Amino acid sequence: xxxxxxxxxxxxxxxxxxxxxxxxxxxxxxxxxxxxxxxxxxxxxxxxxxxxxxxxxxxxxxxxxxxxxxxxxxxxxxxxxxxxxxxxxxxxxxxxxxxxxxxxxxxxxxxxxxxxxxxxxxxxxxxxxxxxxxxxxxxxxxxxxxxxxxxxxxxxxxxxxxxxxxxxxxxxxxxxxxxxxxxxxxxxxxxxxxxxxxxxxxxxxxxxxxxxxxxxxxxxxxxxxxxxxxxxxxxxxxxxxxxxxxxxxxxxxxxxxxxxxxxxxxxxxxxxxxxxxxxxxxxxxxxxxxxxxxxxxxxxxxxxxxxxxxxxxxxxxxxxxxxxxxxxxxxxxxxxxxxxxxxxxxxxxxxxxxxxxxxxxxx
Ligand SMILES: O=C(O)CCC(=O)C(=O)O
Ligand SMILES: [Fe+2]
Numbered sequence: 001x002x003x004x005x006x007x008x009x010x011x012x013x014x015x016x017x018x019x020x021x022x023x024x025x026x027x028x029x030x031x032x033x034x035x036x037x038x039x040x041x042x043x044x045x046x047x048x049x050x051x052x053x054x055x056x057x058x059x060x061x062x063x064x065x066x067x068x069x070x071x072x073x074x075x076x077x078x079x080x081x082x083x084x085x086x087x088x089x090x091x092x093x094x095x096x097x098x099x100x101x102x103x104x105x106x107x108x109x110x111x112x113x114x115x116x117x118x119x120x121x122x123x124x125x126x127x128x129x130x131x132x133x134x135x136x137x138x139x140x141x142x143x144x145x146x147x148x149x150x151x152x153x154x155x156x157x158x159x160x161x162x163x164x165x166x167x168x169x170x171x172x173x174x175x176x177x178x179x180x181x182x183x184x185x186x187x188x189x190x191x192x193x194x195x196x197x198x199x200x201x202x203x204x205x206x207x208x209x210x211x212x213x214x215x216x217x218x219x220x221x222x223x224x225x226x227x228x229x230x231x232x233x234x235x236x237x238x239x240x241x242x243x244x245x246x247x248x249x250x251x252x253x254x255x256x257x258x259x260x261x262x263x264x265x266x267x268x269x270x271x272x273x274x275x276x277x278x279x280x281x282x283x284x285x286x287x288x289x290x291x292x293x294x295x296x297x298x299x300x301x302x303x304x305x306x307x308x309x310x311x312x313x314x315x316x317x318x319x320x321x322x323x324x325x326x327x328x329x330x331x332x333x334x335x336x337x338x339x340x341x342x343x344x345x346x347x348x349x350x351x352x353x354x355x356x357x358x359x360x361x362x363x
Contacts, residue, residue: 009038014037014039018039018148019137019142023119023122023123024136024137025152025221025222026152027119028222029222029223029224029225035226036150036226036229039148040149040150040230042229043147046147047228050261057262059262060262061089061093061262061264061272062085062089062092063093063267064078064081065078065094065096066078066097066189067096078193082194086194086275086283086287086288087286089288090255090280091255091264091274091275092272092273093273094190094271096269097186097189097271099182101269103178103182104179104246106175107172107178107305108246108303109175110174110176111154111220112220114171114218114220115154115220122136125169130348133156134154134155134156134157134167134168134169135154136152136154138152138153140153140155141350144349144350144351145234145352146353147234149230149231149232149233150222150227150230150231151219151220151221151222152222153218153219154169154217155215155218156217156218158180158215159214159311160312160313160314163180179216179246179305180216183216183244184211184214186244186271187210187244187309190211190244191211192205194242198283198286198287198323199325199326200323200325200326209314210241210242210282210311212312212315213311213312213313213315215240215310216305216306216307218303219302219303219305221294221296221301221302221303222301223297223298223299223301224296224297224298227296227297227298230296231293231295231296232252232295232297232302233293233294235256235293235352236352236356237290237291237356238276238308239276239310239357239358240309240310241276241309242274242275242308242309243272243273243306243308244271244272244306244307245271245274245305246271246306247302247303248302250266250297250299250301250303252296252297252302253272253304254293255274256290256293264292274292275287275288275290276289276310278320278358281321281334282323284326284331284335285334289358316339316341317340317341318340319339320337320338321335321361322334334363335362335363336362338361343358
């Protein structure tokens with residue numbers, strides 16, 4: 001891929017050439033490139049800002065141990081930890097959550113196998129068709145973002161149905177089906193804790209459909225020859241309700257806290273949980289959806305598997321806004337009511353660079 005002078009540089013052409021290969025970022029790495037194509041290079045001002053915002057502090061994103069959650073005293077402590085972490089960081093890790101290590105390891109290995117299988121098999125799944133529930137591509141917002149990110153993604157969306165094994169890529173079918181089963185269970189348990197952390201009945205968030213629809217989005221970040229010039233995922237907040245993220249041991253996820261970037265160190269067997277924009281809305285800003293990003297790295301691959309809980313498809317025609325029980329004269333609503341389907345359309349037609357859709361409904 002040519003790097004030309006900025007005078008005659010045709011970005012759209014370069015994006016299209018990259019997209020047409022259907023082999024993503026891994027295809028570039030396999031071809032042995034030493035300089036990353038210009039479409040991936042971040043603007044100079046963004047690179048300079050990074051120097052200022054890297055944290056030297058040693059505090060860590062909270063880790064919450066879910067063992068003995070059935071004991072009432074411990075459960076109360078856990079709910080309090082969830083409340084503090086969701087308000088102050090918007091992020092926490094959970095350990096001893098009950099999902100066997102083998103299920104997590106097999107999920108990561110399945111995604112590695114998908115990305116490292118024969119190119120022709122992967123190419124068959126390469127698509128930008130929004131109607132497709134299972135598809136592979138690089139950068140969902142490739143044509144609308146300022147800079148492309150250094151990652152490839154296999155997306156599996158189940159907002160209105162149980163996953164259909166026949167739609168799954170054979171190489172990761174078994175591991176994904178098993179992982180999905182556990183995500184559903186953990187999602188329900190987390191939404192109980194979050195409901196109680198908001199002072200609501202334990203089943204509140206589950207009863208409005210929060211744990212019912214999810215997308216498993218699997219990212220593969222190949223090693224990058226110039227990692228300082230690009231990112232794995234640009235700074236963004238997640239648009240859904242809640243994200244549960246599995247990552248391999250490579251590291252790279254960073255969270256913005258007090259204006260500085262903090263690494264979320266991979267914890268063996270741990271899962272990273274973060275509040276999404278829609279949960280911030282539901283909680284009327286009691287919980288925070290916090291900006292995060294993933295760096296590109298010299299070594300790789302880094303693999304991550306966010307599971308985005310975004311509500312069941314049946315919610316999409318209904319009005320969405322702060323939970324009534326959390327509103328009072330002293331705590332007026334911070335957001336107008338809106339239709340989820342409008343919100344989702346705004347997100348899908350936009351890019352991670354743009355104003356998050358929730359900000360359109362701020363009072
Ligand atoms: O790979 C990661 O650690 C982060 C991915 C992410 O933030 C996302 O997909 O929204
Ligand atoms: Fe994210």
